[in-house]
Amino acid sequence: MSTKNPFSLLLKTVSVAAIAVLSWSAHAEEQVYRLTLAETWGENTPILGDASKNMAKLASEMSNGRLQIHIDSANKHKAPFGVFDMVKSGQYDLGHSSSYYWKGKVPNTLFFSSMPFGLMTTEQYAWFYRGGGMELMQEVYAPHNLLSFPGGNSDIQMGGWFKKEIKSLADLQGLKMRIPGFAGEVFARVGASPVNIAPGEMFTALERGTIDAAEWVGPAFDLRMGLQKIAPFYYTAWHEPGSETQFLVNKKKWETLPKDLQVILETAFRVSAFDMYVQAIDANAVAWEQMRKENPEVQVRDFPEDVMNAMRTANKELLAELAQKDELAKRIIDSQDAYLKKVRAWTDISTKAYLETSKVE
Amino acid sequence: MSTKNPFSLLLKTVSVAAIAVLSWSAHAEEQVYRLTLAETWGENTPILGDASKNMAKLASEMSNGRLQIHIDSANKHKAPFGVFDMVKSGQYDLGHSSSYYWKGKVPNTLFFSSMPFGLMTTEQYAWFYRGGGMELMQEVYAPHNLLSFPGGNSDIQMGGWFKKEIKSLADLQGLKMRIPGFAGEVFARVGASPVNIAPGEMFTALERGTIDAAEWVGPAFDLRMGLQKIAPFYYTAWHEPGSETQFLVNKKKWETLPKDLQVILETAFRVSAFDMYVQAIDANAVAWEQMRKENPEVQVRDFPEDVMNAMRTANKELLAELAQKDELAKRIIDSQDAYLKKVRAWTDISTKAYLETSKVE
Numbered sequence: 001m002s003t004k005n006p007f008s009l010l011l012k013t014v015s016v017a018a019i020a021v022l023s024w025s026a027h028a029e030e031q032v033y034r035l036t037l038a039e040t041w042g043e044n045t046p047i048l049g050d051a052s053k054n055m056a057k058l059a060s061e062m063s064n065g066r067l068q069i070h071i072d073s074a075n076k077h078k079a080p081f082g083v084f085d086m087v088k089s090g091q092y093d094l095g096h097s098s099s100y101y102w103k104g105k106v107p108n109t110l111f112f113s114s115m116p117f118g119l120m121t122t123e124q125y126a127w128f129y130r131g132g133g134m135e136l137m138q139e140v141y142a143p144h145n146l147l148s149f150p151g152g153n154s155d156i157q158m159g160g161w162f163k164k165e166i167k168s169l170a171d172l173q174g175l176k177m178r179i180p181g182f183a184g185e186v187f188a189r190v191g192a193s194p195v196n197i198a199p200g201e202m203f204t205a206l207e208r209g210t211i212d213a214a215e216w217v218g219p220a221f222d223l224r225m226g227l228q229k230i231a232p233f234y235y236t237a238w239h240e241p242g243s244e245t246q247f248l249v250n251k252k253k254w255e256t257l258p259k260d261l262q263v264i265l266e267t268a269f270r271v272s273a274f275d276m277y278v279q280a281i282d283a284n285a286v287a288w289e290q291m292r293k294e295n296p297e298v299q300v301r302d303f304p305e306d307v308m309n310a311m312r313t314a315n316k317e318l319l320a321e322l323a324q325k326d327e328l329a330k331r332i333i334d335s336q337d338a339y340l341k342k343v344r345a346w347t348d349i350s351t352k353a354y355l356e357t358s359k360v361e
Numbered sequence: 362m363s364t365k366n367p368f369s370l371l372l373k374t375v376s377v378a379a380i381a382v383l384s385w386s387a388h389a390e391e392q393v394y395r396l397t398l399a400e401t402w403g404e405n406t407p408i409l410g411d412a413s414k415n416m417a418k419l420a421s422e423m424s425n426g427r428l429q430i431h432i433d434s435a436n437k438h439k440a441p442f443g444v445f446d447m448v449k450s451g452q453y454d455l456g457h458s459s460s461y462y463w464k465g466k467v468p469n470t471l472f473f474s475s476m477p478f479g480l481m482t483t484e485q486y487a488w489f490y491r492g493g494g495m496e497l498m499q500e501v502y503a504p505h506n507l508l509s510f511p512g513g514n515s516d517i518q519m520g521g522w523f524k525k526e527i528k529s530l531a532d533l534q535g536l537k538m539r540i541p542g543f544a545g546e547v548f549a550r551v552g553a554s555p556v557n558i559a560p561g562e563m564f565t566a567l568e569r570g571t572i573d574a575a576e577w578v579g580p581a582f583d584l585r586m587g588l589q590k591i592a593p594f595y596y597t598a599w600h601e602p603g604s605e606t607q608f609l610v611n612k613k614k615w616e617t618l619p620k621d622l623q624v625i626l627e628t629a630f631r632v633s634a635f636d637m638y639v640q641a642i643d644a645n646a647v648a649w650e651q652m653r654k655e656n657p658e659v660q661v662r663d664f665p666e667d668v669m670n671a672m673r674t675a676n677k678e679l680l681a682e683l684a685q686k687d688e689l690a691k692r693i694i695d696s697q698d699a700y701l702k703k704v705r706a707w708t709d710i711s712t713k714a715y716l717e718t719s720k721v722e
Contacts, residue, residue: 062423062628064621117719120712122483122642129636130643156711219707236714260425264625267423271628274635275490281483282491284711285704292706300710302718312720343646344721345653346580349661350517350645351481353597355713357663358478359673360705 033257034068037094038087040080040101043073047220047280048245051152052096055247055272062264069094087248088144095248096151099137100181107322108140111332112148114157114240116186116315118336121153121242121277123343131339136332147254149269151245152276155284159235159303160215161206161227166235169306178202178214182318183239189314190307199225206230215239219291220283228295236302238311245276394622395429396614398455399448401441401462404434408581408641409606412513413457416608416633423625430455448609449505456609457512460498461542468683469501472693473509475518475601477547477676479697482514482603482638484704492700497693508615510630512606513637516645520596520664521576522588524567527596530667539563539575543679544600550675551668560586567591576600580652581644589656597663599672606637 037056041048056069072092074080083095084102099112112133119127127133128150141148160179166172173191184194197205197214205211207230214231216222228234247269254262291298303311323330398417402409417430433453435441444456445463460473473494480488488494489511502509521540527533534552545555558566558575566572568591575592577583589595608630615623652659664672684691 058624058628061624062621064619117721120715122639125639126642126646129639156715158711218711234710236710236718238715238719241715241719258425260423263419263422267419267628267632270635271631274631278483278486278490281487281704281707285487285707288707288710289703300714302714308718308720312722340721342650343642346642346646346649347716349595349597349649350519350579351712352716353661353663354481354517354599354602355708355716357597357669358599358602359669360478360701361673 030064030066032066032068033261034070035093035253037069037071037096038077038079038083038092039071039073039095040083040097041074042080043075045073047154047276047283048096048152049073050279051245051272051276054275055268058271059265059268062268063261067261067264083248084144084146087250088146090250090253093250093253096245097248098151098243098245099148103182106140106144108326108329108332110182110322111329111336112137112140112244112246114243115336116183116239117312118241119340119343120347121155121244123340123347124242124244125150125153126343127336127339131343132335133339136328136335139328140332141248142251145251147249147251149247149249149266150273151247151269152273153280154217154221154243154245155277155280156218156237157240157243158215158218158222159238160213161222161231162213162233162235162301163206163209163231164212165233165299165301166303166307168304169310172307175213176211178205178211179239183215185318186239186311186314189318190310203227203230217243218280218284219287220280223287223291228291228298232295232297232299234298234300236300238303238308245273247273391425391427393427393429394618395431396454398430398432398457399438399440399444399453400432400434400456401444401458402435403441404436406434408515408637408644409457409513410434411640412606412633412637415636416629419632420626420629423629424622428622428625444609445505445507448611449507451611451614454611454614457606458609459512459604459606460509464543467501467505469687469690469693471543471683472690472697473498473501473605473607475604476697477544477600478673479602480701480704481708482516482605484701484708485603485605486511486514487704488697488700492704493696494700497689497696500689501693502609503612506612508610508612510608510610510627511634512608512630513634514641515578515582515604515606516638516641517579517598518601518604519576519579519583520599521574522567522583522592523574523594523596523662524570524592525573526594526660526662527664527668529665530671533668536574537572539566539572540600544576546679547600547672547675550679551671564588564591578604579641579645580648581641584648584652589652589659593656593658593660595659595661597661599664599669606634608634 037052039052052071056071059067059069081101083097084105086092087095099109102109137148175192176195177192178197179187179194180196187194195211202214203226206214206227214227216225319333323333398413400413413432417432420428420430442462444458445466447453448456460470463470498509536553537556538553539558540548540555541557548555556572563575564587567575567588575588577586680694684694
């Protein structure tokens with residue numbers, strides 16, 4: 001074909017123009033949104049740290065690259081407990097942390113991780129998504145220019161490692177235990193001495209007798225801490241029956257995202273949260289099997305009934321005090337309490353009955 | 362501004378051309394993929410039917426309308442148990458059903474809904490996603506040009522409604538009960554008479570004494586059947602501790618989708634499955650509360666130990682027979698068995714211990 005044909009030349013010119021316009025248009029439509037995320041956890045923390053990575057990968061794949069999330073661990077930003085403030089101010093767009101870390105700053109954030117004698121993981125998800133929990137959580141975070149979403153569950157937390165067996169409430173008097181936060185307050189009210197010790201110092205403190213007991217998370221997280229080697233009594237759960245982490249979002253930034261990317265992001269939060277829970281169940285099962293093999297001297301114990309009763313009463317008193325001080329706290333406590341009564345009646349005749357009667361041999 | 366300025370006219374012409382090209386380009390990039398889905402359930406079946414609707418809505422929103430899924434209920438396609446064949450042949454692109462419905466056609470599909478004395482819902486999700494379950498499921502479905510994904514859990518199923526209390530294995534001899542499928546085979550092996558009766562005829566059959574007992578699902582599904590009004594003994598779970606539905610996909614159709622839409626679809630499956638589980642927990646809790654109020658004569662019972670032991674033995678025998686006949690069946694059974702032993706040891710010291718000691722007052 002001759003290129004000297006003027007019509008051909010015209011076609012070529014139009015084509016070039018069209019291609020230019022096309023690529024500009026493709027660029028406009030595929031605007032890339034770059035978000036930053038600060039996590040409370042140190043670099044490559046297993047399970048907790050996987051949630052953000054899975055979420056970012058999923059968001060990128062589902063958006064065909066239009067949503068790019070850069071993650072900074074605490075090793076980078078140096079402020080593990082500054083995540084709330086950094087996302088609120090817009091220094092970061094997103095955060096991955098846990099709600100109860102902010103109770104010193106905003107007391108009502110306490111209620112959205114896990115409460116002593118409260119909802120188990122699946123019961124709590126039902127409360128979040130079907131029982132009004134999400135709405136109450138947004139009510140707490142909205143005044144701080146923040147949205148909060150469930151960020152993955154680390155499964156039921158064990159009651160901790162004890163050097164000596166606890167046979168009655170008397171054995172708890174003055175007992176020094178590493179147990180922080182609200183659970184520590186409950187523990188103090190029944191006569192024990194909660195101590196706050198950095199995770200890195202727990203093993204030495206327990207070994208040297210500076211403390212008598214320590215709680216961390218569950219087998220998957222506890223294994224590497226080595227507490228099972230020096231404190232053989234492993235107590236069952238009471239204080240965190242389903243510890244949920246959180247994804248925090250800067251609300252103003254959120255509002256700049258197109259609708260489809262908002263849905264993609266929210267769905268990526270939800271799936272990676274659920275995946276973290278599934279991963280924690282599996283990791284706990286694997287770690288518990290390993291612990292039993294390597295440390296057959298480990299003995300699982302339930303706290304005696306008088307200890308459980310005293311802690312339950314102390315927990316109720318502390319919640320009643322919070323409810324009296326603040327109207328929103330009261331509404332959250334009442335909502336959780338009513339939901340727990342309703343859902344646990346079902347859990348008791350389903351999950352509990354099955355676990356008690358089905359026996360695995 | 363004068364429109365007679367030739368430069369202005371040129372600009373106008375270019376603008377019009379650019380807009381035309383732009384809208385053509387937007388159209389090309391936003392190719393709409395239309396998929397059809399056949400569900401086993403009748404129109405507007407609560408919970409089971411919500412899973413597909415939620416999934417389709419989410420897929421559409423996340424893809425900004427590029428993925429459009431049209432759902433036909435069984436009222437439309439008239440073949441509730443033809444979903445496997447219709448998706449395999451490409452008559453439909455997707456299906457929502459339950460794996461064990463296909464055991465007459467492909468025996469190894471039995472293992473991916475719920476097994477007697479088997480994994481609970483959360484344990485089973487851990488097996489699917491972390492314990493090799495997904496890979497085994499694809500191995501069963503791949504020869505049929507199908508992919509299968511968890512499609513939502515209806516929560517633990519109750520053991521059914523009985524007119525008379527079962528006090529020992531003797532009371533089960535010749536007892537006529539509506540209990541279909543593999544659980545029915547176990548039931549037959551311990552001396553009872555399983556009967557297959559259409560859901561719509563269950564109430565009348567139980568009322569007239571044609572049958573002595575009937576299982577359906579759990580409170581949320583059982584409530585409307587009205588069985589609680591005529592058979593007051595409600596037995597706890599043994600045969601379906603975590604009934605998972607499924608999304609079926611025509612594999613050839615799947616391969617025509619761009620990568621981002623595959624990830625969107627798979628994620629929409631996963632989130633809507635998880636949501637169905639959460640919805641079922643909540644609905645069971647609500648319905649169980651209502652049942653207890655309206656029918657205070659209802660009494661929850663565990664099967665006596667000799668009944669549970671006999672059914673457990675029968676279940677093991679039946680599984681051993683399946684394993685002997687088929688190599689893949691053996692691998693699936695062994696995988697579930699090993700995973701159950703490992704994960705239940707953890708469930709026992711976490712969930713079970715917490716439910717036994719934490720008391721809700």
